[in-house]
Amino acid sequence: MTHSHQKREEQREEQREEQPHEQRQEREQPAAADTANSRRGFLTKALAVMCGGLATLVPVAAGVWAFLDPLRRGSAAATFIPVADLAAVPDDGVPRQYPVVTDRVDAWTGFAAEPVGAVYLRREQGSREVQALSATCPHAGCFVEMESTGRCFRCPCHNSSFTLDGGIVNPSPSPRRMDSLECRVGDNGTVAVKWQKFRAGVAAKEVQG
Amino acid sequence: MSRDGRRTPAPAARPGVVGRLADFLDDRTGYRAVVHEALYERVPGGARWRYVWGSTLVFAFMTQVITGLFLWASYSAGAQTAWESVYYIQHEMAGGWLLRGIHHFMAQAMVVLLALHLLQVVIDGAYKAPREVNFWLGLILMLLVLGMALTGYLLPWDQKGYWATIVATNLAGIVPFVGPSIQQLVIGGPEYGHHTLTRFFALHAGFLPVTLVLFLVVHLTLFRKHGLHAKQPLTRPDAMFWPDQVLKDAVAMLAVMAVVLGVILMPALRAMLAGEAVVPGELGAELGAPADPSLPYAAARPEWYFLFLFQFLKVFEGWGATGEFFGAIVVPGLIMAGMFLMPIIGNWRLGHRFNVAFTLAILAGVGLLTALALNEDYAAVWVNTTALAEAERLSEQTGGDAAKLIAAVGGDRGKAAAIEKQWKTLERVRHSQAFLDAVKQAKADAARAIELAGRPERIPPGGMLELVRSDAKSQGPRLFAQHCASCHAHVDPLAEDAAAVIATSSAANLFGFGSADWMRGLLDPAEVAGPAYFGTTAHREGDMVNFVQNDLTDAATWPKVHIDAVVAAMAAEAGQPVPQESASLVEKGRELVAASDRCGGCHAFRDNGTELGSAPELTGWGGREWLVGIIADPTHPRFYGDTNDRMPSFGKAKEGGIAPLSSTQIRLVADWLRGEWYRPTGH
Ligand code: FES
Numbered sequence: 001m002t003h004s005h006q007k008r009e010e011q012r013e014e015q016r017e018e019q020p021h022e023q024r025q026e027r028e029q030p031a032a033a034d035t036a037n038s039r040r041g042f043l044t045k046a047l048a049v050m051c052g053g054l055a056t057l058v059p060v061a062a063g064v065w066a067f068l069d070p071l072r073r074g075s076a077a078a079t080f081i082p083v084a085d086l087a088a089v090p091d092d093g094v095p096r097q098y099p100v101v102t103d104r105v106d107a108w109t110g111f112a113a114e115p116v117g118a119v120y121l122r123r124e125q126g127s128r129e130v131q132a133l134s135a136t137c138p139h140a141g142c143f144v145e146m147e148s149t150g151r152c153f154r155c156p157c158h159n160s161s162f163t164l165d166g167g168i169v170n171p172s173p174s175p176r177r178m179d180s181l182e183c184r185v186g187d188n189g190t191v192a193v194k195w196q197k198f199r200a201g202v203a204a205k206e207v208q209g
Numbered sequence: 210m211s212r213d214g215r216r217t218p219a220p221a222a223r224p225g226v227v228g229r230l231a232d233f234l235d236d237r238t239g240y241r242a243v244v245h246e247a248l249y250e251r252v253p254g255g256a257r258w259r260y261v262w263g264s265t266l267v268f269a270f271m272t273q274v275i276t277g278l279f280l281w282a283s284y285s286a287g288a289q290t291a292w293e294s295v296y297y298i299q300h301e302m303a304g305g306w307l308l309r310g311i312h313h314f315m316a317q318a319m320v321v322l323l324a325l326h327l328l329q330v331v332i333d334g335a336y337k338a339p340r341e342v343n344f345w346l347g348l349i350l351m352l353l354v355l356g357m358a359l360t361g362y363l364l365p366w367d368q369k370g371y372w373a374t375i376v377a378t379n380l381a382g383i384v385p386f387v388g389p390s391i392q393q394l395v396i397g398g399p400e401y402g403h404h405t406l407t408r409f410f411a412l413h414a415g416f417l418p419v420t421l422v423l424f425l426v427v428h429l430t431l432f433r434k435h436g437l438h439a440k441q442p443l444t445r446p447d448a449m450f451w452p453d454q455v456l457k458d459a460v461a462m463l464a465v466m467a468v469v470l471g472v473i474l475m476p477a478l479r480a481m482l483a484g485e486a487v488v489p490g491e492l493g494a495e496l497g498a499p500a501d502p503s504l505p506y507a508a509a510r511p512e513w514y515f516l517f518l519f520q521f522l523k524v525f526e527g528w529g530a531t532g533e534f535f536g537a538i539v540v541p542g543l544i545m546a547g548m549f550l551m552p553i554i555g556n557w558r559l560g561h562r563f564n565v566a567f568t569l570a571i572l573a574g575v576g577l578l579t580a581l582a583l584n585e586d587y588a589a590v591w592v593n594t595t596a597l598a599e600a601e602r603l604s605e606q607t608g609g610d611a612a613k614l615i616a617a618v619g620g621d622r623g624k625a626a627a628i629e630k631q632w633k634t635l636e637r638v639r640h641s642q643a644f645l646d647a648v649k650q651a652k653a654d655a656a657r658a659i660e661l662a663g664r665p666e667r668i669p670p671g672g673m674l675e676l677v678r679s680d681a682k683s684q685g686p687r688l689f690a691q692h693c694a695s696c697h698a699h700v701d702p703l704a705e706d707a708a709a710v711i712a713t714s715s716a717a718n719l720f721g722f723g724s725a726d727w728m729r730g731l732l733d734p735a736e737v738a739g740p741a742y743f744g745t746t747a748h749r750e751g752d753m754v755n756f757v758q759n760d761l762t763d764a765a766t767w768p769k770v771h772i773d774a775v776v777a778a779m780a781a782e783a784g785q786p787v788p789q790e791s792a793s794l795v796e797k798g799r800e801l802v803a804a805s806d807r808c809g810g811c812h813a814f815r816d817n818g819t820e821l822g823s824a825p826e827l828t829g830w831g832g833r834e835w836l837v838g839i840i841a842d843p844t845h846p847r848f849y850g851d852t853n854d855r856m857p858s859f860g861k862a863k864e865g866g867i868a869p870l871s872s873t874q875i876r877l878v879a880d881w882l883r884g885e886w887y888r889p890t891g892h
Pocket of ligand 1: 137138139140141142155156157158159160173174376
């Protein structure tokens with residue numbers, strides 16, 4: 001205990017002795033009538049609130065500061081991830097699902113070659129061009145699957161339906177068509193997609209994170 | 210205790226030790242006055258059952274605090290530990306299933322009690338002056354409870370919690386301007402993971418309940434300040450809170466607890482009555498398969514009391530982004546705002562009636578949406594599809610084209626319209642069936658994950674997902690469906706629809722590949738050129754078919770016992786156990802397979818000297834290494850060489866490219882085909 005602290009403690013002790021609870025209340029009234037005293041009283045109050053507030057603010061601020069940390073963390077820069085060999089993508093215009101496997105970091109854990117999601121690849125007959133669609137529903141993020149009939153895509157959550165090239169089938173709750181991903185076919189026939197997430201539930205396709 | 214503890218004068222007789230201790234405590238703390246204050250509240254018109262709802266809610270919350278704290282003592286929030294620790298609580302810890310079951314079902318009871326409490330307050334007009342602030346506090350408490358329900362759903366980190374949270378947080382993200390930041394803050398970064406769990410857990414067990422307690426204290430204080438809002442007319446004399454109303458409250462609490470326990474224990478009772486064994490881990494709250502962002506989860510649904518919100522999003526079909534914003538943010542926000550305004554609206558002449566109607570309308574809407582959601586999901590259970598057979602046939606015939614349909618029914622527009630209506634029903638049934646299948650698959654995945662978690666080797670440090678992903682039993686069928694099933698069938702020939710499935714396949718039926726039965730079929734002249742073997746491949750007119758149909762039928766060179774011997778030898782090659790008594794048969798078979806005037810003429814086998822390239826090598830046929838080899842590259846001289854039909858080389862990558870299947874995946878397919886996976890002992 002510091003010296004001044006000790007002194008304050010003693011003073012308080014004295015006050016308590018000479019001023020039982022009820023008496024203290026009575027004495028405040030005449031004191032308030034005195035303007036000089038009232039100014040001092042206001043200062044005391046303001047100071048008390050400020051000191052108390054400031055002291056409490058420190059832990060709150062420290063907490064909030066750390067809590068806001070995720071805001072400065074963007075997604076890792078989008079890279080092209082090889083997902084298939086061109087020969088393995090049938091050229092019948094029907095999309096097939098391919099897993100996206102890449103290194104992933106989750107806060108302090110690093111994963112090597114981990115499945116992180118899926119894309120649909122589609123190729124027209126004889127074409128070397130591949131269309132890539134993200135399997136993440138633009139409505140609210142569920143995993144879009146192919147209908148059992150093979151005629152269209154359908155999201156199992158709120159029934160958004162999409163044509164085989166990702167166009168929206170109306171009426172669907174989804175605000176936009178399925179998100180297409182940039183797709184490159186290398187000279188050696190490797191199909192790579194630019195793995196990105198887009199903000200769900202809005203009409204425009206905005207990159208997330 | 211006397212009715213009036215405060216004014217009880219110190220008895221003339223010397224009090225006992227307990228009495229003196231109580232006096233001492235009261236002198237120093239004044240506890241008697243507090244207890245008196247708490248218990249001796251006047252209940253106008255006497256105790257009534259209709260006053261119990263608030264108390265049952267406090268009780269439900271206390272139950273959640275108690276069970277929650279004990280669950281906390283065993284729970285570990287982390288992407289590789291959350292599922293694992295919940296599994297341990299549910300399936301291994303003594304009484305864990307009961308603890309978790311109570312927490313899970315009391316949360317649901319709490320939502321029901323909240324609705325009842327709210328309904329009663331509104332109908333009784335207990336929100337009016339001077340109780341407005343307390344009504345608002347009640348609404349805030351309700352939102353806090355719902356927030357705890359929402360955050361709690363994620364904590365087991367299973368598929369259903371994971372996908373429900375994705376939807377919920379994405380919806381938070383559509384709030385203009387701040388939405389994306391809020392979303393990123395609650396999920397703790399750009400991706401779902403450790404920090405989603407730590408944050409949800411902190412909200413669920415820290416921020417929200419602490420806030421709730423603060424509001425609850427004020428709520429109860431104000432409740433006491435205003436006194437109980439008695440329902441008029443008062444027919445009986447006033448009574449004291451203690452013990453009359455307390456008794457009713459306590460009975461109600463017990464009833465709530467009994468219902469919760471009943472829900473948990475009902476399946477046990479049913480099993481016992483059916484004479485089945487009761488597995489404690491299967492009682493109480495479900496635990497799904499571990500969360501996997503790369504695995505579709507078509508059974509994704511929120512907890513039943515949020516189903517109406519889920520269904521509400523479908524109402525805005527075709528409205529685009531505006532619809533979603535309306536359904537997820539605006540309308541729920543307006544409804545909440547309307548509820549907050551009730552005390553003010555209640556001051557108007559018809560205000561109270563309006564409020565009651567408004568509340569009933571909301572509840573009716575919630576009920577209707579929930580019913581619609583359930584009807585959509587379970588339609589396949591109750592819609593009779595036999596009456597729709599014609600519509601189904603026409604759908605296949607016309608490909609769902611309306612113009613073709615009119616032609617198909619001979620221009621009868623009325624009939625075409627009726628059929629089109631039936632198509633709608635068929636579609637509903639198909640979607641419902643897809644959902645039910647997904648639920649079934651989810652249950653199977655969950656059961657398998659739990660079975661694997663119970664292995665004697667336990668869960669690896671990489672977590673349960675790692676284990677599930679390397680499990681042939683769960684991954685095999687998926688990989689096969691994706692990569693092999695477009696040509697190969699995999700169906701038990703004895704199954705009901707086997708013939709149809711096999712007939713449409715364009716390569717051998719691989720069910721039981723490596724078994725004696727499979728080999729016997731191959732060597733059967735009636736089958737070898739059938740669709741289950743080479744019938745639909747380029748080998749239909751190949752040497753093997755020719756050999757089986759022409760040479761093997763010659764009983765002089767190939768007596769039945771020789772064929773039996775070859776079958777036994779090949780099954781042994783695939784690693785099937787050889788019974789003691791067949792050892793010599795297998796030995797004989799090996800000689801026949803190796804002999805250059807029998808199988809060895811084309812097939813290399815052990816060291817029979819036949820060169821690779823003319824037919825698949827039979828050494829280790831059907832074994833793991835052999836299967837992995839042929840899946841990876843059937844064009845290798847060890848297998849079909851340049852006579853390979855259409856089978857891709859799944860393990861071969863071009864220079865710098867990637868193979869269709871990784872070596873791990875090929876191994877999983879091979880193990881699954883061979884039926885090689887972990888099986889718990891004692892099953
Ligand atoms: S998440 Fe796909 S329709 Fe809602």
